[in-house]
Amino acid sequence: MTDRRENISGWIWISPWLVGFLAFMLAPAALSLYYSFTEYPLLEAPVWVGMENYGRMLRDEVFLTALRKTFIYGAISIPLSTALALVIAALLSAKIRGGRFYQAAVFLPTLVPMAASAMVWLWLFNGEYGLINRGLELIGIDGPNWLTSTRWVMTAIVIVSLWGVGQAVVVYYAAMKEVPDHLYEAASMDGMGPARRFWNVTLPMLSPVVLFNVVTLIIGAMQVFVIPYIITKATPGGDPRAMYFYTMYMYDNAFVYGKMGYASAMAWVQLLVTLVLTAMTFAVSRKAVYYRGG
Amino acid sequence: MNGRARTSWGRFGVHAVLILTAAAFLLPLVWMALTSTKTGSQAASGALQILPSPLSDAPAQTVENYRAVWTDPSVSFPLYLRNTLIVALLSVAGMVLSSAVVAYGFARIRWRGRGVMFAIVLATMMIPFPVIMGPLYIIFSKLGWIGSLKPLWVPAWFGGAFNIFLLRQFYMGIPRELDEAARIDGCSHWGTFWRVIVPLSRPALAVVALFHFIYVWNDFLAPLIFLTHRDQFTLALGLQLYQSKAGNTPWNLLMAASTMVIAPVFLLFLLAQRTFIGGVASEGVKG
Numbered sequence A: 001m002t003d004r005r006e007n008i009s010g011w012i013w014i015s016p017w018l019v020g021f022l023a024f025m026l027a028p029a030a031l032s033l034y035y036s037f038t039e040y041p042l043l044e045a046p047v048w049v050g051m052e053n054y055g056r057m058l059r060d061e062v063f064l065t066a067l068r069k070t071f072i073y074g075a076i077s078i079p080l081s082t083a084l085a086l087v088i089a090a091l092l093s094a095k096i097r098g099g100r101f102y103q104a105a106v107f108l109p110t111l112v113p114m115a116a117s118a119m120v121w122l123w124l125f126n127g128e129y130g131l132i133n134r135g136l137e138l139i140g141i142d143g144p145n146w147l148t149s150t151r152w153v154m155t156a157i158v159i160v161s162l163w164g165v166g167q168a169v170v171v172y173y174a175a176m177k178e179v180p181d182h183l184y185e186a187a188s189m190d191g192m193g194p195a196r197r198f199w200n201v202t203l204p205m206l207s208p209v210v211l212f213n214v215v216t217l218i219i220g221a222m223q224v225f226v227i228p229y230i231i232t233k234a235t236p237g238g239d240p241r242a243m244y245f246y247t248m249y250m251y252d253n254a255f256v257y258g259k260m261g262y263a264s265a266m267a268w269v270q271l272l273v274t275l276v277l278t279a280m281t282f283a284v285s286r287k288a289v290y291y292r293g294g
Numbered sequence B: 001m002n003g004r005a006r007t008s009w010g011r012f013g014v015h016a017v018l019i020l021t022a023a024a025f026l027l028p029l030v031w032m033a034l035t036s037t038k039t040g041s042q043a044a045s046g047a048l049q050i051l052p053s054p055l056s057d058a059p060a061q062t063v064e065n066y067r068a069v070w071t072d073p074s075v076s077f078p079l080y081l082r083n084t085l086i087v088a089l090l091s092v093a094g095m096v097l098s099s100a101v102v103a104y105g106f107a108r109i110r111w112r113g114r115g116v117m118f119a120i121v122l123a124t125m126m127i128p129f130p131v132i133m134g135p136l137y138i139i140f141s142k143l144g145w146i147g148s149l150k151p152l153w154v155p156a157w158f159g160g161a162f163n164i165f166l167l168r169q170f171y172m173g174i175p176r177e178l179d180e181a182a183r184i185d186g187c188s189h190w191g192t193f194w195r196v197i198v199p200l201s202r203p204a205l206a207v208v209a210l211f212h213f214i215y216v217w218n219d220f221l222a223p224l225i226f227l228t229h230r231d232q233f234t235l236a237l238g239l240q241l242y243q244s245k246a247g248n249t250p251w252n253l254l255m256a257a258s259t260m261v262i263a264p265v266f267l268l269f270l271l272a273q274r275t276f277i278g279g280v281a282s283e284g285v286k287g
Helices: A002-035 A052-059 A061-092 A099-111 A114-124 A131-138 A153-163 A166-177 A181-189 A194-222 A226-234 A246-256 A260-285 B008-035 B055-070 B077-108 B114-124 B129-142 B150-158 B161-172 B176-184 B189-200 B202-218 B221-226 B235-244 B251-271 B273-286
Strands: none
Touching (some): A052 A260, A061 B008, A114 B008, A114 B235, A153 A226, A166 B273, A181 A194, A246 B129, A260 B129, B077 B114, B077 B235, B176 B189, B202 B251, B202 B273
């Protein structure tokens, strides 16, 4: 009897999540799958077109460019930000005074609303009056017009992404504290210096945390939107396609061009690409990741 | 680099690198704040001026800049602040309450299907928001919610996967004897939840509330999609509107507006630094 009552109680207690999941996750996901096989200009009813939306992507230059740019962005920003976060965390682990201050300084930018962050970087990267080019001027370099130059805009957006590395630093720093001291002592006795201890002890012990973080970054990179969206809108002289990423094109299709069918197909391709990249990351890391007691 | 740096030179080097790093991360924010104290022509003048000049005029100029932003006739920041606070309050309350309840169902009640359902909760964290945003807009408009703030806070009352996960992990660490004792004393699940679990999980609930507040305050994409009237804009959206309104917004005013949007978040961080850093660290390491 109690068992049955507990069975019912369990479902009741999780019912808020269950209802929300069905209404705001499963239903839109199912609709999106259905729409992806239709032409749906929003004001009229969807019309079944089969695989046409998926076929069109392969011939759509804008789509292919957006996908490529998103890959390039991820391929540059993920390794760079991971390496930077690991180095900063390792420096913090040197147990020096003021560690809390340094950590707070690096973490603070991750709390800045992305809209505000976009404004600050618009100002810093401004070709004429921006602080970055004025700094470059001091050392005799004539800085580019970062945000309007097709060549430099990717560098700019990667720099902005590195500014948000603080969360990873906090996570890595916390994980480094968990590494048992005796491992370092043994490594020191083997004659390893700080750099080799980091490479041979810290990194292997941290690898599961790094893997988790890299997967999060991959999922995030596929969705990069707010900062390039705001910056592109705010730079009328620039090339509107210079940092036109995947999610921006999808957003435009859904809400600007009124192509909900095509946008939905893009959404499913995005999910698929994300899953494949995640699976690949796990597969590649199988040999590199060390699980304690596993 | 682990363990105490051995030599004083090594120690000095670590400090030097960290000071430069900290400076590089803070510089954009310092420059933003400094720009907001200058006149428009100073901010964008031919020669680089680091501090406002003359310095004695800076306080009055700062007040003037912030007042100009706050009272701008075409972009109403007071209204956007109000909207943001409404959404944040309703959303945080709903998120904390519902996630706490659902997490109890997963952590403390034994029922058939629990494992599968929890796996589904975890799996939903993998679904990117952009994948469902289109149909979500259609659902909300069928519900008649487009044109109101509801799309931004009602879903929070159904819990968030990540917060459910976080709270469930926390509940698992609370000794079961405590709620078994309460059960023997005649408490129902509801009573056990309120008298035992909620009081003992206050720090975890605070982490959820704090992080969700920041999330709502900072969110740009959902408001961009679901809010169609300017009167309903949140601060993040209002900031972009302010930047893009007709004519060039002077840099000093744009930086004053940005500083205003950032300031409350920083204030929260200063008040609850440990909760923030501890929360992020435990999420990342356990996750």
